Amino acid sequence: MIIIGSGLAGSTAALRLADHVRVAVLTKRSLEDGASGWAQGGIAAVLGEDDSFASHVEDTMTAGAGLCDPDATRYIIEHAPAAIGWLREQGVPFTAEHGHLHLTREGGHSHRRIVHAADATGAAVQNQLYPRLKAHPNITLFDHYMLVDLITTGKLKQVGRRCLGVYALNELTGEVETFSAGHTILATGGAGKVYLYTTNPDTATGDGIASAWRAGCRVANMEFIQFHPTCLYHPHAKSFLISEAVRGEGGVLRLPDGTRFMPQHDERAELAPRDIVARAIDYEMKRHGIDSVYLDISHKGEAFVREHFPTIYARCLELGIDMARDPIPVVPAAHYTCGGIMTDLDGHADLDRLYAIGETAYTGLHGANRLASNSLLECVVMATAASRHILAHPAGPVSRLPAWDASQVTDADEEVVISHNWDELRRFMWDYVGIVRTDKRLERASHRLRLLSEEIREFYANFHVSRDLLELRNLVAVSDLIVRSAQSRHESRGLHYSRDYPFTLEKAMPTICPGLDGAAS
Numbered sequence: 001m002i003i004i005g006s007g008l009a010g011s012t013a014a015l016r017l018a019d020h021v022r023v024a025v026l027t028k029r030s031l032e033d034g035a036s037g038w039a040q041g042g043i044a045a046v047l048g049e050d051d052s053f054a055s056h057v058e059d060t061m062t063a064g065a066g067l068c069d070p071d072a073t074r075y076i077i078e079h080a081p082a083a084i085g086w087l088r089e090q091g092v093p094f095t096a097e098h099g100h101l102h103l104t105r106e107g108g109h110s111h112r113r114i115v116h117a118a119d120a121t122g123a124a125v126q127n128q129l130y131p132r133l134k135a136h137p138n139i140t141l142f143d144h145y146m147l148v149d150l151i152t153t154g155k156l157k158q159v160g161r162r163c164l165g166v167y168a169l170n171e172l173t174g175e176v177e178t179f180s181a182g183h184t185i186l187a188t189g190g191a192g193k194v195y196l197y198t199t200n201p202d203t204a205t206g207d208g209i210a211s212a213w214r215a216g217c218r219v220a221n222m223e224f225i226q227f228h229p230t231c232l233y234h235p236h237a238k239s240f241l242i243s244e245a246v247r248g249e250g251g252v253l254r255l256p257d258g259t260r261f262m263p264q265h266d267e268r269a270e271l272a273p274r275d276i277v278a279r280a281i282d283y284e285m286k287r288h289g290i291d292s293v294y295l296d297i298s299h300k301g302e303a304f305v306r307e308h309f310p311t312i313y314a315r316c317l318e319l320g321i322d323m324a325r326d327p328i329p330v331v332p333a334a335h336y337t338c339g340g341i342m343t344d345l346d347g348h349a350d351l352d353r354l355y356a357i358g359e360t361a362y363t364g365l366h367g368a369n370r371l372a373s374n375s376l377l378e379c380v381v382m383a384t385a386a387s388r389h390i391l392a393h394p395a396g397p398v399s400r401l402p403a404w405d406a407s408q409v410t411d412a413d414e415e416v417v418i419s420h421n422w423d424e425l426r427r428f429m430w431d432y433v434g435i436v437r438t439d440k441r442l443e444r445a446s447h448r449l450r451l452l453s454e455e456i457r458e459f460y461a462n463f464h465v466s467r468d469l470l471e472l473r474n475l476v477a478v479s480d481l482i483v484r485s486a487q488s489r490h491e492s493r494g495l496h497y498s499r500d501y502p503f504t505l506e507k508a509m510p511t512i513c514p515g516l517d518g519a520a521s
Helices: 008-017 053-063 070-078 080-089 121-135 207-214 244-248 274-288 302-308 310-318 375-392 415-432 439-462 467-488
Strands: 002-004 023-026 139-142 145-152 163-170 175-180 184-186 225-232 252-254 293-296 328-337 340-342 354-356
Touching (some): 002 008, 002 163, 008 121, 053 070, 121 375, 145 175, 145 207, 225 244, 225 274, 274 293, 415 439, 415 467
Antiparallel strands (some): 293 328
């Protein structure tokens, strides 16, 4: 059993499976370097007496702008209380008041239903799960191993193809190693590093999405990239996220002169879904020619700010910003990949014995826009579902697989060219495929991607496989999927806004990209 990725989805699956089968967990950095640990807000679950599954489903469907899959949405939301229960069993210290879990509210939610651990929920969860991963005798951790490609039977598009394991680059030795497995789970996170500005960690390069697509799996809704409205704007802060909960607890957005602007854009003001808030900020920044707007919660007082947002308060203070007294400069940044590898409600992808869970997957929950705090929930619920399905369908003996063929590799050093291409890619994706899009911008991006793809095919065939080359290869593939998906959507819906098609079509349809029909790039 192989799991690629050690965020909340991968960790949950590993712990769910390890009492029954041997599990190998591969991470391309260290165990703690995934995106889950960065999550500040919390986990959405219906636990309050005045709340209901129907209300949570309705809020999710509304945020998803008609593109959420009803069955997937109901399934994941109805399993939320059990997911929270399991995490509490693992010892996760969720914030409580008067003996009960404290529930906060975030944008797009009609009730207080966000279970959290102060303002560092992801870190609190992972801090409890990681020691369990390390201590479990049936789990073997492989740090600094990066996915190169899936190993499959047969030819692309052949009926009955299955995944047999993976090739992975051992960064400590520079060698590509072969891992055989009865089942493989991709839990590699999203693709925020496609963009110049992102709240994601450096590991978010779309590795699972790109590898599954190269192996013939369908990928859906890649045009829907969520831009978080409030990333700290500061020359010395690398993509530090200012949690949705700051607005949920009364923070307001202002222009540099102190004017509040969100009520002019949406009746829900700061509590509108993220796509609306991000577009409003983008609009105001361009209209006034300013570098950022300001998020102000100083009216709540120092005691309140310190209690509810200790991590954000401390980080801002390190940078000379006292959020208890002064507004925080913020800008939008790429935050979450709503599309991904198409799966069913068991987390099963198009290849037999291949599963995808977490941000790398497309279950249909998020639709055209992710509702705040539904992502960590999806990780736990779908990891549990995939684990249950795997245990119910044992794979039998594991095949012996061929070693990686490095016979054509030369010693040429192309790292400078790779670095230049990486920077070029992220800049033109930001400029041409950002919050607001046009046909002309998308065509420019598509042209640049074709040129980059040709260079990468040459590099990949002739030069040493390195993490930088593999990540660039994956980012270009994912960028191409984003651009092609955006070009095929002739409307504005959710996170995809086009100046050429500002209207919304009556019927909502997902955008599905078939798996690569030909040799891997």
